[in-house]
Amino acid sequence: MYSLQLLTKLHSKENELLKKEYDNHGINIRHEALWFMKIAWNLALENSKVSSCTEQFFTLCAKFSSLCDMDENSLVRQKTCLLMAAAAALEIAREQPEFDDKKQAWQQALEHARSCKEVLKQLQETTKKDIGSTNDPSPVLLLLYEYEALAKLGHNKELEAVMNQALANPNTEIKTLDTLAALSMEPPAQHTGLSKRALHASIQKHLQHTDIDVNKCSKAIHSLVQLILGDNDVSVASNVQDAWSHKAIHSLVQLILGDNDVSVASNVQDAWSQYGIAIKLLESTHKQSYPQSCTTDPW
Known part of the structure; x- marks a missing residue:
């Protein structure tokens, strides 16, 4: 119950920051977004045994991160959060007894994976590095998550x-x-x-x-x-x-x-x-x- 209350508050805060960014042309919300991103991250880790909460907190974490400066650190955070959200969504699908619920979770995992791919492209353009040539396991995990969701769907x-x-x-x-x-x-x-x-x-x-x-x-x-x-x-x-x-x-x-x-x-x-x-x-x-x-x- 407590986690659900926190989720509701964080969703409200995200909407508030989005409105503030729109009204003030994005001025001075980055520090606030960074603060709430850290809160969402910690809550995702604390609720790692509850897949539905984990997925939602990591999704919010990625959204708050997108409101921060679009530098390398912010993109890495978004990538990690979306990757974790995709993994959690696949886990949700495994836990669901009804096929329709499984299908919804697979679709959610696919959306997270595709969003993550876009962030990876931005990251590669920003850093001028070939992501595939580094020791970062994210591209392989992303490929496997996307493949699993597509296969099941x-x-x-x-x-x-x-x-x-x-x-x-x-x-x-x-x-x-x-x-x-x-x-x-x-x-x-x-x-x-x-x-x-x-x-x-x-x-x-x-x-x-x-x-x-x-x-x-x-x-x-x-x-x-x-x-x-x-x-x-x-x-x-x-x-x-x-x-x-x-x-x-x-x-x-x-x-x-x-x-x-x-x-x-x-x-x-x-x-x-x-x-x-x-x-x-x-x-x-x-x-x-x-x-x-x-x-x-x-x-």
Whole structure:
């Protein structure tokens, strides 16, 4: 109840400052706006366990910040607040039992994410820095938040554009690609094609490393093969051929079979024992190619 009262007061104060800025042509409200921005920020942190309050306080924080001087510090504050508000809105959607309420929260998250993108553009113009080349995690988080909201809302064209953006960026990390693949299939989303693309890119990045993380790469392969075999619009035989035709999977198998290090073969077997569908598929199509260490059925 107390938080709701504070929200009401802060909303009133925001309207008051907006009116004052309009009437006085923006003269001398910045110090006041900065003060209330700090209050909204602290209240957002204090109410971090209540997603609806967190989202509203961070939204107000961003609005108060927009009434301050449009310098780098103010833009960074706006960016952070909008990013936190988007995250809170996605959390609200997860908590809602009714689909209409979830949809409203996803839409709110999308609006916050898009507002944040505009602030990031302003920040880049102000600082003359390439945001993507810094250690700031905001662009990656923003991409993931926007993608999740679009996936859940079923905005397919916009969703594909975000995926293309991620795949076109050579700095996109494996972890980000794996997350995009998972979000593509997280109910109510069902974007199999986009999930396949993200997983394929993830596997390709694994193969570019000299020291492959076999467990993580095997998990990505397992997920990709599972998606391919899960397609109901083609025959099982066709699906098996489709799975094997993925160059990333074939390249990994060739890499493993061409390595005489027993410890590597053992690690591969241990990893694929957890994701049996991949090795079962490959055994069924290329059984004669496997060394003895990889042909023992662990199931």
